[in-house]
Amino acid sequence: MLGVFLTGCDRPEPFAYRIPKESRDVSVPGPVATTNTPAEAKAPAPTSGSGMQVLPGMQEAADEAGTILYTTPTDWTELPASGIRKAYLQVSGENGTADLTITAFPGDVGGVLANINRWRGQIGLEPATADQVASFTEQINIFQHGGLYVEIDGAPDSIRAAILPFHGYTWFIKLQGASSTVFENEIIFKEFLDTIEMEGHAH
């Protein structure tokens, strides 16, 4: 029993171990899961792979950015947009789905290059330099405001996105998912961008 006691008192040590491959579903942080328990309230518990908190001020900032209006393309599914997401749509294809999310943040959120490289990292690509960015971006008009259209091709996922600076905020409209589904819906995505309006800012 003394042996059990002494071994149990071992100091923790660093160690290494193998796990099955994990995929990182990296996206803009979402709000902490609310927890209800059968008896008294307990500390909020983690959700699978996403138990984190919105950074202080993020939710308020997202709310202040305003409301975006759009027309959901035919055959696309509109899903509940919770927390700091302004919209969440999904389209299916033969090889998988692609998700369209719309988010908004005050300021420039670190700049175009930082955000593009964050997206590149999400689909397993190396960061691009400022010079390289011009080769996969182009100017675009959304709601009569200048924005940037971004094309990032990867495997198995790709991204088509628009970055729109608007009245002190930066809006990110991003379609990400199975590459073939993204390519098939590229024109529809561009048409979707044409339907966008910012509520209360009619020109």
Place this chain on the structure above:
Amino acid sequence: MGTIFNFFSSLKLTVWLLAFSMALIFFGTLDQVHYGIWHTQKLYFESFLVVWQYPVQAPAYDVLGWIRIPMPGGYLLGGLLLVNLLAAHITRFKFSWKKSGIFLVHFGLILLLISELLTDIVARESQMAVDEGGRNNYSQTLREYELVLIDRTNPDYDQVHSIPAELLKSGKVIDVPETDLKVRVVRYHPNADITRDEERARQSPADSGASQRMGIAVVPKAVTYDEKTVVTPAGFFEVISAESSLGTWLTSTIIDDRFPPQMVTAGEQEYEIALRDKRFYHPFEVELIDFKHDKYPGTEIPFNYSSEVMVHHNDSTKNQKALIYMNHPLRYEGLTFYQASFANDDKTSIFQVVRNPGWLLPYISVLLMGLGMCVQFGMHFFKFLGKRSH
């Protein structure tokens, strides 16, 4: 030698130890209000000595705040009670059938004390959250943390190099296991908020990763034992290779899987660095097929929570379907899964995962004690009946 034995086997010692136990439970219960159950258990019952101090929140603290009461902790009391009982049996108790009931009760008590010590040492509790339609192959603790460097370069598996948070003391340099890297703990905060503050981030020790890219800064705060609050540690860590520094990184349990990974580049090798709740990976995945949250009709009062799960083991012969609900856990591969909680508008079920190899011992000991009492009182009772009939 004889005096020592007499001391440890004496009934006086038993009475003193029981009195101290009552005092320990009393003061522990008082403190549990402020410290929460987890911390009180560690402080009072998984220790050799504890000092109760007059709580700040109690009335007349300015007059009585100096009061400190030291007392033996649970391990000391439990250990001495065990020694006392064993010593008494060796020196004073002689087995006879007339006292067989008492022997059974004492044996059950000895087993109970041993089982509690075993549980403290080897039992492990964690939580597993699974989304409906999703799967999870790991559970995590809520009060233990680890700094990890994850190598995801192998196409068949990921390699996790873990440093327990107990080792993360400011200024310490720790070898990263199975690598040539070291981690220097620049600063570790057991609890901290994360905020967007470009100026503060620029002045922080971090020169790489999310801190600089996203202007994230740390605001340390006091550790809380309130069970309704989540503690979120954060730290600045410098990763050092044999040749040079690979940067100083801010990590926090808030900066989790939803954020882009923070990648430390060591030559041609890349590691994701993160601070997170300590994880235990299992050789199986728990798939949540359906979570039910039934309420009494017309009310918001719950009467049932249940999770229909399918466990997919690496060895498919061990796959198992189960329904987990209150008082009906799943016992699988030496683990017990209890329906603990839920989240995300009933879309996520949270299980308490308990590993306790000695879980049967308390049942056996209580059974023995009950049997012993029945035997002893039964003998007296029938003897009494026998006398009466004469």
